[in-house]
Amino acid sequence: MNRAATGVVRTPKWLTRALSSLKREAGLAIVFCLSASVAVRAQAPTNGVPGESSQPPAESLSLTEAQRAAFERNWDLLAAKSxxxxxxxxxxxxxxxxxxxxxxxxxxxxxxQAATPLGNTLWDRNYDSLATVSQLIEIAGKRHDRQMAARAGIQGAKARFYDAKRTLDQGVTKAYIAALLAQENVLVLNQSAGYLRHEAQIAEVRFKAGDISESDEKQIEINADQFELQAKAAEATAVQARIGVEVLMGLTHPKGAWRPVESLDNLAGLLAPPPAETKPNAARPDVLAAEADLRGGLANLKLQKALRIPDPTFSLGYEHEPPGGGPPVDTFNLGVSFPLPLWNRNGGNIKAAQASLQQFEFALGKVRTQAKADVANAEVEYGEADRRLHRYQEQIRPKATQVRESVAFAYEKGGASLVDLLDAERTDNDVRLAAAQALSDTASAVADLKAARTVLSEAELNSNK
Incomplete structure (x- = not known):
């Protein structure tokens, strides 16, 4: 329909955009004033009036603080220490x-008769009394083998403690990185929703001017709503990730009510891949634990074989015989006794010790292979994540941002379609999420590489620190 025939005067586009810009600036000014008012009220003293105090701010937590708390209170680490x-x-x-x-x-x-010429006391009566003391003496090196097995058990327990500490450090770091990633996803999705809200305001002006249809405006609003809902879901994921950190810290009532001090960018810059350890006679703690188990199994096998040799029991006694038809006779006696190994040669325990020793050998080989595989996998993981991160930061993300800004500007001028706008917004959102994921993967790969390369020497294992 011809607008001139109906008496409607069409507003020039430059004037419409100017008015829209003024409205946006006025709206931002109002929002700024309201935000400042809320901030002043939140900071104003309440004079102790109940119900007027504001919500306390969330406590901040750094990665170092989380690791220190986990080393002090983590349940698995405390169990390993016990x-x-x-x-x-x-x-x-x-x-x-x-x-x-x-x-x-x-x-x-x-x-x-109980009485004797010596008298009728308990010692003088014609009762024979025998007092003996016997002592078992272990021979064939049983005590030495038993102590060697126990010392190997101590070394294995210490190695397991250090291994639990190694894996706990890795777990806390990766859980903290997951919390940072979830928070970064919230920011990205909120930014994307904000971009589309801005485009929706422009679309509303263009719709009123008759440049676009109402469905175009609604599609932009729908996409903005979807980004906002995804941001809410990401917030829930962030809370769950923070709760996971608190569980590793050993908190009894985890709620996730804290905010990370570091950002994902800062943390990734602080975490650098560790160099390969060059300590002499050093190995990863889980390998040292498996080696200690093998030594303990060997000592136990020697002990079970030594148990085939019976241990003698020496006895020393004194016998008191008052006169009872004869002169009093007091005698000392010395004896030795030992079991005769006729039916039981401890064959079952020896077989069990041999089987356990074989299992320890297999376990040691498996752990050594797994340690080397962990290092290789972590190196591959870090190399791929680092290359992916640099490509996103240096190539893909700048291009996606440039395309989004260009298409948004063209759409405001009427030079781009709604499909182009939404596609550019989604692509830019996906690229920023993928860049954050690459940053998180790189930081996690550094944590994995650090854990895989952590080694301990025998001197460090046997120290009292």
Whole structure:
């Protein structure tokens, strides 16, 4: 329909854009004033009036603080530390000697009168009394083998503690990075929603001017709403990631009510790939634990073989025989006893110890291979993530931003279609999310590489630190 025939005067586009710009500036001024007013009210004292205090700000938490708290309170690490105490107790048991056995026996033989010419006291009656003390003596190196197995158990417990610390450091770092990634996704999606809200305002002006249809305006608003909903979902994911960090920190009531100090960009810049360790006679803690298990299994096998040799029990006694039809006779006696290995040669325990030793050998080979594979996988993972990150930062993301800005400007001028605008917005949003993911993957790969390359020497393992 011809607008001149209906008496409607069409507003020039330059005037419409100017008015729209003024409206936006006025709206921003109003929003700024309202935000400042809210900030002033939030900072104003409440004079102790209940119900007027503002919500306390979320506590900040750095990666270093999270790691320190996890090393102090993490359940798995505390359990691994208690394992050292348990192994130490086993060594104390292995060093202890068996207690001697004392025996006192009093008996009366025959039907003679209890009284004797010496008297009628307990010691003078015609009761035969025998007192003996016996002591088991372990031979064939049993005590040495038992102590060697216990010392290997202590080394294995210490190595497992250091390995738990290594994996905990890796887990806390990756969980913290996941929280940063989720927070970065929230920012990206909110930015994308803000871009489309801005385009929706322009589309509203163009719709009123008759340049576009109402469906075009609604499509922009729908896409903006979708980005906002995705941002809300990302916020929930961020809370879950922060709760995961708190669980590793050993908090009893995790809520995720904290904000990270570092950003994803800053943390990725701080984390650098560690160099390969060159310590002599050093290995990863889990490898040292497997080696200690093998030494303990070998000592246990020697112990089980030594148990085939019976241990003698020496006894020393004193027998008191008052006169009862004869002169009093007091005697000392010395004896030795040992079991006869006729039916039981400890064959079952020896077979079990041999099987356990073989399992320890297989486990050691597997752990050594896994340690080398972890290093190789971490190096490949870091190389791929680092190259992907640089390509996103140096090529893809600048191009996507440039395309989005160009298409948005062209759409405002009427030189681009709605499909081009939405496609450019989605592409830019996806690229920024992918760039954040690449940054997170790079930082996580550094944490994996650090954990894979962490080694410990025998001196460090046996130290009391």
């Amino acid at each position: 394992g050292i105490g348990l192994a130490t107790a086993q060594l104390i048991v292995a060093k202890e000697f068996p207690n001697p056995t004392a025996n006192w026996t009093t008996f009366k033989v025959g039907s003679r």
